[in-house]
Amino acid sequence: MYVELKNINKLFGNFKASDNVNFEIEKGKLIGLLGPSGSGKTTILRMIAGLETPDSGDIFVDGIRINDTPPSKRGIGFVFQNYALFRYMSVFDNIAFGLQVQKQNKNYIKERVLELIKLIGLEGMEHRYPSQLSGGQRQRVAFARALAPSPHLLLLDEPFAAIDAKVRQELRSWLREMIEKVGVTSIFVTHDQEEAIEVADEIIITNRGKVEQKGTPIEIYKKPATPFVAQFIGQSTVYENNEDKIQLKGFEMIKSNEKAVIRPEFVQITKLGKLKHYMSAAEEGIVEKISFRGSYLEVNVKVKNIILTSNRSLEDEMIEVGEIVNVQIYRLYVFNENKTYLLENSAMADNNYIYI
Amino acid sequence: MKNNATKNILISISILFITIMLVIPLIAVIIYSLQDGIEAYKIAIFDKYTIKALQLTLLATVSAVVINTFFGIFAAWIITKFSFRGKHFLTTLIDIPFAISPVIAGLIYILVFGRTGWAYDFLQAYDIKIVFAVPGIILATIFVTFPFVSREIIPVLNAQGKDEEEAAALMGASGFKIFTKITLPHIKWALLYGIILCTARAMGEFGAVSVLSGHLRGKTNTLPLHIEMLYNEFQLSSAFAVSSILVIMAVIILILRTIVEYKGKKAGE
Numbered sequence: 001m002y003v004e005l006k007n008i009n010k011l012f013g014n015f016k017a018s019d020n021v022n023f024e025i026e027k028g029k030l031i032g033l034l035g036p037s038g039s040g041k042t043t044i045l046r047m048i049a050g051l052e053t054p055d056s057g058d059i060f061v062d063g064i065r066i067n068d069t070p071p072s073k074r075g076i077g078f079v080f081q082n083y084a085l086f087r088y089m090s091v092f093d094n095i096a097f098g099l100q101v102q103k104q105n106k107n108y109i110k111e112r113v114l115e116l117i118k119l120i121g122l123e124g125m126e127h128r129y130p131s132q133l134s135g136g137q138r139q140r141v142a143f144a145r146a147l148a149p150s151p152h153l154l155l156l157d158e159p160f161a162a163i164d165a166k167v168r169q170e171l172r173s174w175l176r177e178m179i180e181k182v183g184v185t186s187i188f189v190t191h192d193q194e195e196a197i198e199v200a201d202e203i204i205i206t207n208r209g210k211v212e213q214k215g216t217p218i219e220i221y222k223k224p225a226t227p228f229v230a231q232f233i234g235q236s237t238v239y240e241n242n243e244d245k246i247q248l249k250g251f252e253m254i255k256s257n258e259k260a261v262i263r264p265e266f267v268q269i270t271k272l273g274k275l276k277h278y279m280s281a282a283e284e285g286i287v288e289k290i291s292f293r294g295s296y297l298e299v300n301v302k303v304k305n306i307i308l309t310s311n312r313s314l315e316d317e318m319i320e321v322g323e324i325v326n327v328q329i330y331r332l333y334v335f336n337e338n339k340t341y342l343l344e345n346s347a348m349a350d351n352n353y354i355y356i
Numbered sequence: 357m358k359n360n361a362t363k364n365i366l367i368s369i370s371i372l373f374i375t376i377m378l379v380i381p382l383i384a385v386i387i388y389s390l391q392d393g394i395e396a397y398k399i400a401i402f403d404k405y406t407i408k409a410l411q412l413t414l415l416a417t418v419s420a421v422v423i424n425t426f427f428g429i430f431a432a433w434i435i436t437k438f439s440f441r442g443k444h445f446l447t448t449l450i451d452i453p454f455a456i457s458p459v460i461a462g463l464i465y466i467l468v469f470g471r472t473g474w475a476y477d478f479l480q481a482y483d484i485k486i487v488f489a490v491p492g493i494i495l496a497t498i499f500v501t502f503p504f505v506s507r508e509i510i511p512v513l514n515a516q517g518k519d520e521e522e523a524a525a526l527m528g529a530s531g532f533k534i535f536t537k538i539t540l541p542h543i544k545w546a547l548l549y550g551i552i553l554c555t556a557r558a559m560g561e562f563g564a565v566s567v568l569s570g571h572l573r574g575k576t577n578t579l580p581l582h583i584e585m586l587y588n589e590f591q592l593s594s595a596f597a598v599s600s601i602l603v604i605m606a607v608i609i610l611i612l613r614t615i616v617e618y619k620g621k622k623a624g625e
Contacts, residue, residue, distance in 0.1 A: 051522055072528030084519030088541035097537075098527035149527065 001060075002027035002185055003048070003153065008057035010043055010209075017043040018054065019209035025202075030179050031187045032200030036232070040209040041189045042081075045155050048187070049078050061153060077146030077184075079156040083138045085130040091117065091141050092126040098149040116144040119178070136167040143175070147182060154179070156188035160195060172199050193233060197221070205229050223342075227259075227335035236261040237308055239332070248304070250281045250347035254334055260343070261333040267310035269299055270326040271317055278328065281347035285327040287319055303327050385603055389596035400597035408574045409582035410601065412493065416565070416578060417558040420497040424554055428505025429547070433539070435506075436513035437521060447510075453502045461499045462567025465492060488570030493578060496564035501554045508550030509543050516542055545620025552616060556609045560602065 001024035010018035017040045025031050033041040046052040048059060050071030058065050066074050086094050095116055099109045117126050120140040130138055139159065146154060159175065160168045176199050179186050190196050196203050197217040205212040205220065205228075213225040224230035231238060239248070239260045247254075254260060275282055285303035297312045299319070308327065312319070319325060331344045390397055400406065434440075435447055453461065469475050469486040479486060486492045516539075524534045540547075562580040569576040571585060579602055586595035 049526060051526070071526050076526065078523065078526050080519050080523060082519065084523040086520055086524070086538055088538070097524065097529070101524075101528045101533065145523075 001025065002029075002062060003187070004058075004060040005044070005048075006058045006060070008044070008047065008054045008059070010040075010047065010052065010054050012043075016040075016209045018047070018057075021057070021206075021209070021211055023204055023211055023214050025185065025187065027185050028183060029185060029201045030176065030199065032196035032203045033187060033189045033206060034193055034196040034200075034203050035191065035206035035212075037191055039206040041191075041206045042157055043209075044206070045157055045187060045189050048153070049076050049155055050074055051078075075149075075152045077149070077151035077154045079139075079142045079146045079154070079159055081158040082162055083130070083142040085138055085141055085145070087130050090127050090129055091122065091133070094130070094141055095145045095148050098145065102149060112148060116148055119181075120144045134167075135163045136171055139163060139171060140174075143178065147184070151184065154184045154186040156186065158189055158191070160190070160192075168195075175199065205232065207232070224261075224333060224340055227337070227340055230261045230333045230335050230340045234261075234263045235309060236263055237306065238262075239306055248306075248329060249283055250329070250345035251332065251343065253346065254343070255336075258334050258336045261335070262308060262329060263333075264298070264309045264311045266330050266332055267301075267308050268328045268330065269301060269310050269312060269319070270328070271319065272324055272326055274317075275326045275328075278345075278348045281345050282326040282328050285325055287321050287323045287325060290319070290321055301325060301327055382603060385596055385599050389593060389600045392593040396593055397597045397600075400591075400594035401601065403594070405574050405577065406579075406582060406598055406601075409577045409579045409598075412490065412577065413559055413579040415490070416494050416497040416561075417555055419494045420501050420558040421551055421554050423498055424501055425505050425547070425551055427502070428507075428509060428550060428554075429543075432506040432509040432513055432543075433535075436510060437518055450503050450506055453500055458496075458500050458561065458563030458565075459567060462496055462564040465495055465499075465564075465568055487568055488572065488576060490576065492568035493565050493576060496568045497558050497561050500561050500564050501558045504554040504557060505547065505550035508546045508553070512543050512546040513539070545616060548616045549613065549620065552609055552613045556606060556613075559605060559609075 003025040005021050005023050008018050008021040010016075019040075021040075021044060033044060035041045043052060047054050048061075050066070050069070054067070059067055061074065061076075086097065089097065092113055095113045096109050099112060104112075114126070117123055120143060122137060122140060125133070125137070130141070133141065139162075143156075143159075146156075156175075160171055163171060172195060188199070200217065202214060202216055203220050204214045207228045213220055213229045215223075215225075220229060220233055224233060230236070239262055251260070269285075269287075270282070272284075283303045285301040285308070287299060288302050288307060289300040291298045291300075293311075296314060299310050299312050301308050301310060308329075310327075328348070329345055330348065331342055333340050334343045335341075389400075431446070431450060435443060466487055467473050469479060469492070471487075473487075484491070486495065520538050521534050524538050529537070560580060561578075562584070565578055566581055566584075569578070569581055571577060571581060573582075573585070577585065579598060583595050583598050583602075586598060
């Protein structure tokens with residue numbers, strides 16, 4: 001494994017920023033550290049860079065323990081959240097800084113910097129100052145500056161947080177492309193799951209200083225390992241069996257100490273009377289709200305006092321607010337304090353069994 | 357319309373106040389200093405003791421400015437770039453000279469270094485003179501002007517944050533390189549402004565210096581002390597003539613200050 005964190009702990013006063021953090025990263029991968037704010041993701045990044053020191057535990061990069069290596073000797077490139085470009089230096093000098101510190105040959109520095117400026121598509125802007133650049137351009141310069149000394153590992157702290165929504169979309173795919181091109185192992189921190197899912201090869205989810213789960217975006221989406229991940233990922237409705245004394249058809253076996261997460265893709269809405277299969281598993285619901293989301297409709301439907309969300313194709317027959325519809329729930333994630341599991345709708349499963 | 361009236365009244369009051377409190381006295385100083393004719397003015401200014409006093413004032417000022425600039429940058433740096441226990445306490449300590457009367461500052465040094473002071477035996481053994489000697493005057497000046505430089509830089513450094521320095525450190529830049537390449541360009545104007553204020557204050561310092569000087573004419577007299585002595589001896593036109601030197605120096609500093617402030621603002625945009 002290229003980067004390894006073993007039993008890392010870090011306290012800030014009474015606040016446990018890292019609580020026994022363990023994970024491993026393969027060489028060449030682009031990793032997203034995802035979690036709500038205050039979950040300790042930036043602390044992890046800063047400890048790898050050497051800007052913070054862990055209270056206990058070991059950090060390995062390429063098989064070497066780097067805890068006691070000074071930050072500048074770790075061979076790590078760091079992109080700061082607000083870029084931290086040197087405001088009194090031009091774009092060229094910003095990118096050249098790391099190389100100048102290493103006392104590289106002047107011609108080489110010039111060549112390397114111009115090559116990077118070309119890579120980030122800012123040719124002709126090398127004499128500008130950071131204040132004369134747009135947010136997206138600054139981000140690109142920060143990226144080039146971090147890459148200039150050819151680091152083994154690139155760390156990015158909330159790389160898109162300070163950029164407006166439209167440019168952010170563009171930059172995401174740009175960054176993904178760049179990192180693939182350069183082939184550097186990278187870790188980026190984000191609180192935006194859409195961003196993590198879109199950009200990262202693998203996602204590490206943190207919560208309250210702990211690593212909750214590590215896996216590819218699909219794994220994390222399909223098999224949430226902990227209750228936190230089940231609720232955090234996706235657009236989820238949390239459902240409890242006991243309190244409301246409601247039971248959804250096919251899910252009677254959910255125990256009173258358990259909760260369940262229902263995602264939009266688990267819910268199918270059908271016009272009343274048009275349902276062909278699994279009639280026994282269908283609930284009746286009232287359409288509460290329909291929102292147009294561009295390529296699909298998001299429908300909120302009330303079933304036994306629970307508001308469920310479902311996505312509906314524009315190709316489907318139109319439904320209206322207030323209409324009574326059939327609602328089927330295929331499956332849901334059940335969780336209690338310490339485990340989660342996927343539960344298929346038993347009414348539908350039974351039918352299946354009979355037909356086979 | 358009503359707003360306009362308020363504005364005009366406020367402006368008039370301010371101008372009237374400044375005229376009575378500042379402009380008229382300053383003009384008076386110049387007029388008084390010239391009332392015995394230009395020859396008398398020249399004699400007063402080129403008097404042996406006046407020149408000595410001017411030299412001592414400049415020496416004390418330059419020493420205080422150099423030392424306080426170093427100290428100020430150093431203190432501002434550690435206060436803004438590091439977090440440590442007792443940081444707020446240190447910040448408060450730096451402000452002490454603003455709060456304490458200069459006379460008390462002078463007395464403190466007498467208590468420490470004077471005949472009954474703690475360090476007296478030690479100083480005596482190595483034949484070091486502080487009280488009633490030039491080092492005492494320099495010490496007093498340093499004490500009084502101590503917060504000016506750091507006070508000007510701290511807000512600027514705070515606003516800048518630590519990121520740029522961290523970024524440079526991550527790339528392997530030494531502390532010195534980080535300071536000269538990243539921090540200094542940032543604090544340049546605030547630093548100059550602080551130095552100018554420090555200079556102005558150091559030149560005019562009276563209280564603390566007065567206690568420590570012993571008023572030895574030609575030896576431990578600074579300009580402000582010399583002026584007081586002349587005044588007490590009823591040499592009014594000489595006193596005002598020497599005062600005019602300080603006034604002119606102050607005006608030069610004010611002009612410099614305005615230029616620096618203007619340039620600093622422009623650089624900040």
